[in-house]
Amino acid sequence: MNIARPVNDALRRVPPWAIYIVAPVPAIWYFWLGLTGGLGAEPIKALEHALGLFALKLLVAVLAITPLRRFAGINLVRFRRAVGVVAFFYVALHLSAWLFLDIRDPARIWADILKRPYITVGMAGFVLLLPLALTSNDWSVRRMGPGWRRLHRLTYPAVLLGGVHYLMLVKGWQMAPLVYLAAILALLGLRWRWRRRRAMA
Numbered sequence: 001m002n003i004a005r006p007v008n009d010a011l012r013r014v015p016p017w018a019i020y021i022v023a024p025v026p027a028i029w030y031f032w033l034g035l036t037g038g039l040g041a042e043p044i045k046a047l048e049h050a051l052g053l054f055a056l057k058l059l060v061a062v063l064a065i066t067p068l069r070r071f072a073g074i075n076l077v078r079f080r081r082a083v084g085v086v087a088f089f090y091v092a093l094h095l096s097a098w099l100f101l102d103i104r105d106p107a108r109i110w111a112d113i114l115k116r117p118y119i120t121v122g123m124a125g126f127v128l129l130l131p132l133a134l135t136s137n138d139w140s141v142r143r144m145g146p147g148w149r150r151l152h153r154l155t156y157p158a159v160l161l162g163g164v165h166y167l168m169l170v171k172g173w174q175m176a177p178l179v180y181l182a183a184i185l186a187l188l189g190l191r192w193r194w195r196r197r198r199a200m201a
């Protein structure tokens with residue numbers, strides 16, 4: 001049985017703005033857990049981690065939308081921009097947790113960004129995502145024309161930097177960051193192959 005058709009029919013009834021309505025729920029839930037002792041002995045670290053991991057999941061989801069349509073026929077393209085904006089929102093919350101709850105000392109911000117390579121890499125990912133978040137609106141799409149698509153290819157290095165940042169910050173070789181990085185590389189590899197095929201056709 002082809003499950004893509006009923007899934008797509010159901011998805012057509014969901015407006016993309018619904019993503020923005022549900023987007024804050026995990027963040028509110030993490031903050032609530034933090035305030036009520038549900039995040040363990042180091043709630044600030046746990047909050048920082050939960051926000052970073054959720055952001056990475058959403059960024060990987062953005063990359064997976066086109067392959068999902070090509071391989072499984074499930075069309076989530078209408079939701080891609082909203083999921084991207086929400087991913088940025090979670091990266092920004094993750095960065096804010098680090099700035100305002102974790103280090104809190106302005107003198108240490110630059111020192112940490114320059115001294116700790118995993119922070120430098122995470123920051124580079126954030127900086128690449130910034131113009132994407134600012135131009136994720138219909139007005140920018142119209143004004144920028146084909147440049148919009150080119151600019152939004154920054155998503156690829158940004159997600160890769162997010163995956164590398166995760167791998168760099170864990171001690172030793174742990175499974176989870178390796179799996180994320182492998183998934184990111186596989187998804188980027190697919191895009192690269194499709195682009196090459198299109199260029200050769």
Ligand code: HEM
Pocket residue numbers: 048049050052053054055056059091094095098119122123124125126158159161162163165166169
């Ligand atoms: C594309 C952007 C980013 C992504 C996808 C991302 C993702 C992640 C992930 C997945 C984790 C580990 C979560 C876990 O262990 O469960 C993490 C941890 C962390 N991230 Fe990020 N991050 C990003 C940007 C940043 C930025 C801009 C900063 C700060 C300048 C930052 C600072 C940190 C810190 C301090 C930790 C915890 C390290 C520790 O264990 O002490 N991240 N991040």
